[in-house]
Amino acid sequence: MNQFWEQTILEPLRELGRQAVTSLSSLVGMLVLILLGLVVGWLAKEVIYRVLRVLRFDRLCDRLGLGTEIERLGITRSCSYLAGQVVQGIIVLTALLAGLTAMRTQWTQNLVERFFLYLPHFLAAVLILIVGALVSRFLGRSALIAAVNAGMPSARLLAGLVRFFVMTLAVVAALDELGIGRTTIIVAFAIMFGGLVTAAAIAFGLGAKELAHDLLNAQFRPPSRDAEKDTIQHL
Template sequence: MREFWETALLGPLESLGKKILALLPNVLAMGIILTVGLVAAWAAGYLVERVLRVIGLDHFCDRVGVNAALARGGVKTDPSRLVGRAAYWTVALFATVAALGALNLQPINQFARSFLAYLPHLFAAALILGAGYLLSNFVSQAVLITAVNAGLPPARLLAACSRWGVQVIAVAMALEQLGIAKTVVVVGFGIVLGGIVLAAAIAFGLGAKDLAKDFLERRLSGRPDRRAPDDLRHM
């Protein structure tokens, strides 16, 4: 009976203890790598933020309208601090993956390799979304100013359609970069973009109907075009 208990209980416990003891150096290495990596991440984020503040990134972004675009999106942090945080989390992610790799466990190593291979796609998608958001605001403002100067009534609707169109394109490109449901993304992108273009065309048509009516009345009645001199109109 005693031999049975020794074989059934003590044997597995002894084997587990040996595995834990063999894993302790790897756990210690993981802790050291993670600690050093987090300190390096904090230092990298701090240095990047300080350097960007010294060279005047915040002032430049405020002058070109980036700060205003971020504020409209609910982001109240300075661009220098945002880039510093991005640097911190980038180094911290690499440090975490390296620390997990120190355990030398096959499933964790496989996950770390897959994550590192996928990480560039995540960064590219984030950059595409950020650039698309800023570009959409710029395009929207340009369309709004142009439509107001042209006297089109649905100026705000045209500006909103242009903004959403650019953002939809950015989201589709980001999802394409991530490799998420490519067929669904392409079909959905076509439907949404087509709807935005149709809405913009209808809005433009409704806004320009008075201009078209006036143009046709002048042509049919033979009245001269008051907006252009006779010498230019007959050229």
């Protein structure tokens, strides 16, 4: 009778108790780690924000055009603050993952492992998008200024197209890096790009025959005397 009690009632209860204590300690460990992450993250954010402000990081971002791009996304915070927030996010995320690891269950281990495998791709995609935004802005502005100086009436449209194409390329590359709909996106992009180029070529050939003629003439034939309205020497 005693053995029965021992094996069927008390032992499972002890086991349950042991597991509860283990789980509880893991849970407490996780909570402590997360709490620590939140505190350290907040501190890091504040320190980074203040240091970057002293180092005039916002001005650098404005100069690079990053500030304007961020503003365009509807984010009103300064680049220094955002950089602090990014660091805070990374620290909190790391603490969360450490906490999950502390749980010592199979699915949390798998989750953490998969996260770390995916992280480089994610970071690469973010980098591609940032570089893409900067390059599209630079090339867009180059095209805008060149087109205005050349007196092209559709200068803004041209600049917008340049920005759009560069950004599209960057998004496609970023999605490809993330492995999201890889084939579909590349095929869609190729179809869209090829279609647009073909459409533009046909439109230019048919609709702007005169313009094409004039452009080629201007490019390869010396200007006639009548065309030289300005004989001004600027220097």
